[in-house]
Amino acid sequence: MTHSFRRTAGAALALLATTGIAHAGATLDAVKKNGFVKCGVSDGLPGFSYTDDKGNVVGIDADFCRAVAAAVFGDATKVKFTPLTAKERFTALQSGEVDVLSRNSTWTSSRDTALGLNFAGVTYYDGQGFLVNKKLGVKSAKELDGASVCIQAGTTTELNLADYFRSNKMKFTPITYDKSDESAKALEAGRCDFLTSDQSQLYAQRIKFANPDEFVVLPEVISKEPLGPAVRHGDDEWFDIVKWTLFAQLNAEELGITSKNVDEMVKSATNPDAKRLLGTEGERGKDFGLANDWVVKVVKQVGNYGEMFERNVGEGSALKIKRGQNALWNQGGLQYAPPFR
């Protein structure tokens, strides 16, 4: 039943996607008319989007929507967040309930094609990793031969793990649990040697332990989960704005422009790349249908990519995730933005 239902839903989505939803620029016009960006976020994922004590939606996914609002309106507060469940998210984007879907969604080919989405880049390179007790003295996943693993039953993580161990000619003993909370408790109680899940989840699990410092996330990542914001097919202009908001944040970090020094940089920057990015040279903003200083507003109000990362999931947050794959390309990571010219 689920399958046929999915197929019907998929067909309906594809139909909507292909029957030509809107002419180019329609989304930007609608957003400007509404006076806010409608942003779809998750119904709660530590570090990505969740509500704080005061009821604000925070997290890296939420901040990216604020960046888009800053780009369009020059005001990062002009966002309306809609929490979406995993099942609703793509319909909500297709039906126009949200303009941007920034909801820790993995970029895959079927979503790009059959579901009629356009992924605007990668805000977080996630992937399956390992969490081990420091007492084990393990520095790399390659040393885990013969270890027992706490794992959630029937997930793709289980299959990925089996593949990884087989290709490295290692053995493991699985101890399966139904919920991620249970497997984390089991690791804490010493019932298994390590735990495997998406890395961003592992950091969140670690906080729940009584002594988080006794556990460490290993550097290996054995699957690809690029998470990024998506827009719907059919409006290239809006796609460009969302895509280049992220690229602008990445370029700003690369050029050393932060929310603190951006005003100074506007006045004193001599680097032509920085001048073009900040709109002090050329008329790049017009190409997007935005103000010429839109990047200044984004960086000033939300920060560059690095600031956004550290504040929500990095050292400035409770999660303390290392940059790792999410470092800039010139610092050994994967984050690379095309030049702004």
Added chain:
Amino acid sequence: METKTTFTPHPELPPPANTVGAVGWLRANLFSSPANSLLTLFALYLLWLLLPPALEWLLFKATWSGTTRADCAPGGACWVFIKMRFGQFMYGFFPEPERWRVNLAWILAVLGILPLLGKRNPLRLPAAVFMLFVYPLIAFVLFSGGFGLAPVETSQWGGLMLTLVIAVVGIAGALPGGILLALGRRSKMPVIKTICVTFIEFWRGVPLITVLFMSSVMLPLFLPEGMSFDKLLRALIGVILFQSAYMAEVVRGGLQAIPKGQYEAADALGLSYPKAMGLVILPQALKLVIPGIVNTLIALFKDTSLVIIIGLFDLLNSIHAATVDPNWLGMSTEGYVFAALMFWLFCFGMSQYSQWLERRLHTGHKR
């Protein structure tokens, strides 16, 4: 000489010591037979196993004061989490300066219902008219804004407030809907009967979770681009349609329990159909099915938490959302215990009210 004999009754003997007082109660209720004694001892053993650790976690080792996760002592519940998030659990994302509006709406509801509880109260009729026709409008304005109040979108409603809104609107819509459907199903007019039977059987045949899911995921796809109506409204309509089908079957049970003579007597008096139903049949039938109606209402109240799958933040989902805040990770047990307590309070209250209502209305059928 006259002898006067006066009857001095022998003072009554006290009942045997082992049949009164604490000992007597224990013998009668807990140790009346060897099997019962064994069961009592077993139950006591279970309590001894479960109660001390539970109380220790809930009360004695629990942390009550503080503002962050770091203030919580290990080994006990961390009620600080509930305290810090209490506003969100009650009102969701309702803007803080506007929360008095929600409180005012509930206070008005209580004030409006109180006169209805008295038996012969001169205020009963005005209070009923107020609650039926005026109050919904006032509550709507208080919640969503207008008339000088700042507008609050339904996406900002949440917590216990949203749970109550869904439950109350669902109940208020399902009860009249259910009565009409039940009457329609017993109607002699074939078209009306077929429509009602089809409606009831369709909505009883699908799970509520499917109804909600359809309303939230599929419905927007069938609407023209740009046209979308409120997610909460869609969910409410789904809940009302679904519950009225159940309510209809409960009411039909009551209608069938009324002896045929009552129908015939009403006809013999020359009462029209609405009068016969309204004055003779329904008052008896509804009274009979109070337990069934309340059962449905309690089920509806608990079913409201299913809106979690369409991303509405009712009490349960607000608690769930709070537990993923990195600053409060690992507090899910406290959150769910709190949710259970709140749900239990409301359901227990409803059940007590129904029993009180049954006692007040018992006129004959009581056994």
